[in-house]
Amino acid sequence: MKRFWCALLVVLAGCSSMLPVVVEDDVRRAEGRWPGTTRGVLEEGRQKYIDxxxxxxxxxxxxxxxxxxxxxxxxxxxVRAKVxxxxxxxxLKYLYVGRGR
Ligand code: HEC
Structure with missing residues (x-):
């Protein structure tokens, strides 16, 4: 039964739950590359990517x-994604720093 609920959760959540969340290390690397980049920018990038x-x-x-x-x-x-x-x-910032783990 437990397995059933896990499977259902995965279906409902889609793949977005597997996407790495922004961690401190990402923020540090982003700041190094694009001075002034905040955690908020990366989190917004992640959310826009999902949406x-x-x-x-x-x-x-x-x-x-x-x-x-x-x-x-x-x-x-x-254009298709209306971005x-x-x-x-x-x-792109989210994707770039997310690669480097
Ligand atoms: C309106 C539908 C739509 C949206 C929104 C969309 N895509 Fe796609 N995407 C497609 C289709 C259809 C393909 C298959 C190849 C093609 O037709 O160019 C594709 C292919 C891709 C591929 C090639 C690899 C693969 O899985 O086949 C990547 C990478 C990709 N999309 C990334 C993105 C990103 C990043 C965004 C957001 C900026 C996005 N897509 C938004 C429809 C969409």
Whole structure:
């Protein structure tokens, strides 16, 4: 029975629950690369990624692609996903620092 509920939870939550949450280490690395970047920026990026990119297909983990592949993917998907420039930057920052674990 326990197994059933676990399976159901996974289905309901989709893959977004598997996406790494923002940790202190990510924030430090982000600040090093883009001075002034806050935890909030990365968290917003993660949330936008879930909201904007998870509607049509399952979400890939940040580690699934290189930075240039991510940039290309987000730019290709940008119109379909109705992602603005500001949102795009946040999503990419989340994905870039999320790769480096
Ligand atoms: C309106 C639906 C839709 C949205 C929203 C969307 N995608 Fe996609 N995505 C697709 C389709 C359909 C494909 C299959 C290949 C193609 O048609 O280009 C795809 C393919 C991809 C791929 C290629 C790898 C694979 O899984 O096949 C990546 C990476 C990707 N999308 C990332 C994103 C990201 C990042 C976002 C958010 C910025 C996003 N997608 C939003 C429809 C969508």
């Amino acid at each position: 904007r990119c998870g509607a049509c297909h399952s979400l890939h983990l940040p580690s699934a692609f290189t930075e240039s592949e991510w940039k290309q993917a987000v730019e290709t998907m940008q 603005g420039e500001d949102e795009k930057e946040k999503i």
